[in-house]
Amino acid sequence: MRLDLFNTTAFRLSVGYTLLVTLAVGVTLGSAYFLTESLITDEVDLIIDTELNSLEEKYARSGVPGVTDEINLRIDSWGRIGAVYMLADPSFERIAGNVTDWPFDGMPSERWPEFEIGTIEPGRRSVHPVRAAVRTLPDGDLLLVGTDISQGRRFADKFRFATLWGIGLSTLVAALAGFWFSYRLARRVGEVANTCQRIMAGDAGRRLPVAGTRDEFDSLAVSVNRVLDRLEEQAGTLRATFDSAAHDLRAPLHRLRTRMDALLMRSPPLEPPVYESVDAALREVDHVQRTLATLLQIALAESGAPLSAPAAVDLGELAEELVDLFEPVAGAKGLALECHREAGAIVQGNRQLLAQLLTNLIENALKYVPRGGRVEVSVRRAGAQVQLIVSDNGPGIAADDRARAVQPFVRVGAAAKDEGSGLGLSLVAAIARLHRGSLQLASNDPGLKVTVQLPL
Amino acid sequence: MHALLIEDDSEAARFLVKGLRESGHTVEHAADGRVGLAQAVSGPFDIVITDRMLPHLDGLAVIEGMRAKGIATPVLVLSALGSVDDRIKGLKAGGDDYLTKPFAFAELLARIEALLRRHPSAPHATRLKVEDLEFDLLTRRVTRAGQELQLTARELKLLEYLMRRAGQVVTRTMLLEGVWDLHFDPQSNLIDVHISRLRQAVDRGTDHPLIHTVRGTGYVLRRES
Numbered sequence: 089m090r091l092d093l094f095n096t097t098a099f100r101l102s103v104g105y106t107l108l109v110t111l112a113v114g115v116t117l118g119s120a121y122f123l124t125e126s127l128i129t130d131e132v133d134l135i136i137d138t139e140l141n142s143l144e145e146k147y148a149r150s151g152v153p154g155v156t157d158e159i160n161l162r163i164d165s166w167g168r169i170g171a172v173y174m175l176a177d178p179s180f181e182r183i184a185g186n187v188t189d190w191p192f193d194g195m196p197s198e199r200w201p202e203f204e205i206g207t208i209e210p211g212r213r214s215v216h217p218v219r220a221a222v223r224t225l226p227d228g229d230l231l232l233v234g235t236d237i238s239q240g241r242r243f244a245d246k247f248r249f250a251t252l253w254g255i256g257l258s259t260l261v262a263a264l265a266g267f268w269f270s271y272r273l274a275r276r277v278g279e280v281a282n283t284c285q286r287i288m289a290g291d292a293g294r295r296l297p298v299a300g301t302r303d304e305f306d307s308l309a310v311s312v313n314r315v316l317d318r319l320e321e322q323a324g325t326l327r328a329t330f331d332s333a334a335h336d337l338r339a340p341l342h343r344l345r346t347r348m349d350a351l352l353m354r355s356p357p358l359e360p361p362v363y364e365s366v367d368a369a370l371r372e373v374d375h376v377q378r379t380l381a382t383l384l385q386i387a388l389a390e391s392g393a394p395l396s397a398p399a400a401v402d403l404g405e406l407a408e409e410l411v412d413l414f415e416p417v418a419g420a421k422g423l424a425l426e427c428h429r430e431a432g433a434i435v436q437g438n439r440q441l442l443a444q445l446l447t448n449l450i451e452n453a454l455k456y457v458p459r460g461g462r463v464e465v466s467v468r469r470a471g472a473q474v475q476l477i478v479s480d481n482g483p484g485i486a487a488d489d490r491a492r493a494v495q496p497f498v499r500v501g502a503a504a505k506d507e508g509s510g511l512g513l514s515l516v517a518a519i520a521r522l523h524r525g526s527l528q529l530a531s532n533d534p535g536l537k538v539t540v541q542l543p544l
Numbered sequence: 545m546h547a548l549l550i551e552d553d554s555e556a557a558r559f560l561v562k563g564l565r566e567s568g569h570t571v572e573h574a575a576d577g578r579v580g581l582a583q584a585v586s587g588p589f590d591i592v593i594t595d596r597m598l599p600h601l602d603g604l605a606v607i608e609g610m611r612a613k614g615i616a617t618p619v620l621v622l623s624a625l626g627s628v629d630d631r632i633k634g635l636k637a638g639g640d641d642y643l644t645k646p647f648a649f650a651e652l653l654a655r656i657e658a659l660l661r662r663h664p665s666a667p668h669a670t671r672l673k674v675e676d677l678e679f680d681l682l683t684r685r686v687t688r689a690g691q692e693l694q695l696t697a698r699e700l701k702l703l704e705y706l707m708r709r710a711g712q713v714v715t716r717t718m719l720l721e722g723v724w725d726l727h728f729d730p731q732s733n734l735i736d737v738h739i740s741r742l743r744q745a746v747d748r749g750t751d752h753p754l755i756h757t758v759r760g761t762g763y764v765l766r767r768e769s
Contacts, residue, residue, distance in 0.1 A: 343556050346560065353566065374646075388627065396629050417732050417734055440726070441628065443728075451730060
């Protein structure tokens with residue numbers, strides 16, 4: 089049996105595991121990213137706040153000129169890198185600072201507005217993002233302090249890039265590992281399933297492989313092998329029991345029959361009435377013997393002992409041979425017996441048992457279908473199965489009785505008055521099961537339709 | 545004919561020996577496998593009839609022992625083990641025929657007869673001839689007194705089997721096994737119907753029929769005696 093890798097528990101587990109890894113890595117890196125970003129922003133905000141505070145103090149002490157001086161001083165070499173200052177009047181006109189124009193459309197509504205500023209550095213123009221804060225001074229002038237945050241932005245971009253790659257790569261690695269694990273698991277489970285199937289198919293001596301790694305598979309294999317040993321032993325015991333039962337019942341029947349035979353062959357011959365009754369008793373012995381043989385056959389088939397030495401049997405050909413064999417009997421009863429078959433309906437099995445199965449089904453039909461009726465035997469392939477259908481237009485079996493009809497010694501409908509053993513269909517069911525197949529009774533509207541499905 | 549019967553069931557053996565002697569055979573009896581093998585090896589027998597399950601040495605081992613000594617005497621295995629597998633095992637071990645207990649004594653006699661005459665004088669003959677019935681095996685044409693008979697394929701098979709054993713009683717089970725390779729007994733009177741059809745074709749309108757029913761046993765194809 090081939091296991092479909094994508095339909096294994098291991099595969100589903102590893103898909104789940106991969107998703108979990110992706111989620112965990114995403115959450116970890118994502119929160120690190122947001123945390124770092126807010127730390128950087130907080131640092132920037134703190135500096136801006138501190139500077140605003142000190143400039144406000146300056147303003148309180150020495151007014152606009154003092155602040156202007158202070159700003160100019162800070163813009164000069166003493167100032168921190170990337171610092172942006174602007175003092176503007178209430179109509180947003182610049183009084184001092186290193187920004188030429190008020191960067192906002194009026195008064196910004198946010199507490200920490202951001203804007204972009206173009207700078208001219210030696211050789212190139214560049215645009216820098218700036219994070220800022222604005223305060224309104226007591227006389228209505230506006231004080232803006234900002235910080236170039238392009239470096240923080242670059243850091244954040246790199247961090248984000250790294251985070252996304254990290255998530256992607258770990259997902260990929262987890263997925264590959266999961267695929268590999270599920271492949272390995274599926275292969276080992278597949279080995280187990282294959283072996284089990286071979287055992288079912290009749291290789292009763294086969295056992296699951298034990299790798300010697302003492303892992304859970306080994307322990308499973310060891311346990312299953314123990315069960316198989318036990319089953320094989322039981323099948324052996326059962327078989328021996330059947331053999332001795334057969335022997336112990338047949339031997340006395342044989343002696344009985346031989347004595348009766350001797351009586352019938354005696355000279356001078358028996359008086360006719362005595363001869364007749366011995367002869368009738370002899371037929372009873374034969375009937376008992378046949379019933380016994382059939383019962384043992386059913387019991388053996390039902391014991392779960394695998395079919396010994398199965399060989400390829402063309403069921404269509406066999407059906408044709410048997411229909412040919414029974415055709416004169418059908419003709420004598422005024423019935424039409426026909427065979428329709430597809431080529432290549434080959435099953436692994438025992439020819440004699442399959443012939444017995446067909447014989448029982450055909451004989452049943454010939455027995456119950458009234459004169460003028462028809463019996464059809466058809467063999468066809470249906471997917472990985474061979475379908476053997478014996479259908480007739482006789483009295484059929486009532487729907488309620490169909491399940492019971494297969495049980496040993498149960499006679500239903502037209503068979504109730506019958507002298508048959510009541511084992512015919514039981515044997516058919518047992519032989520079908522022995523071949524890993526099934527038996528199904530249905531209505532043929534009117535009549536009976538018996539379907540036997542056997543694996544190719 | 546000189547037969548050796550190896551059978552541990554003394555009562556069954558007594559009746560078989562008696563029956564065989566009454567049918568004109570001389571019989572020696574051994575009650576276990578070891579003695580049986582020793583006897584089979586020491587004396588010339590026309591046939592060995594052995595039970596399958598025997599004390600000391602089972603029936604299949606007896607056959608193997610005989611074959612190992614180069615003794616080709618036909619062996620008929622009697623067995624209380626009747627499954628298909630048991631049969632196959634018995635024939636594989638070198639048995640020439642296999643009969644499941646209980647069996648009709650007439651069946652045993654017919655089988656013995658068949659084994660004794662198993663080697664027809666001309667196995668590769670292309671024509672079979674019994675009285676005025678002729679069977680051309682190459683063209684599959686049958687004539688009776690020069691008149692061609694119209695026979696179906698299965699009737700031809702059945703007739704060939706009977707003609708090859710002309711003068712010999714064949715039982716219904718022998719026909720099922722030999723002509724149709726079926727090793728179980730169907731319930732219907734299958735063989736009787738086939739024979740009566742064949743009889744219609746072969747014997748109709750003649751004053752000396754060739755196919756005869758042997759009461760309680762089977763059929764024989766021969767000139768009326």
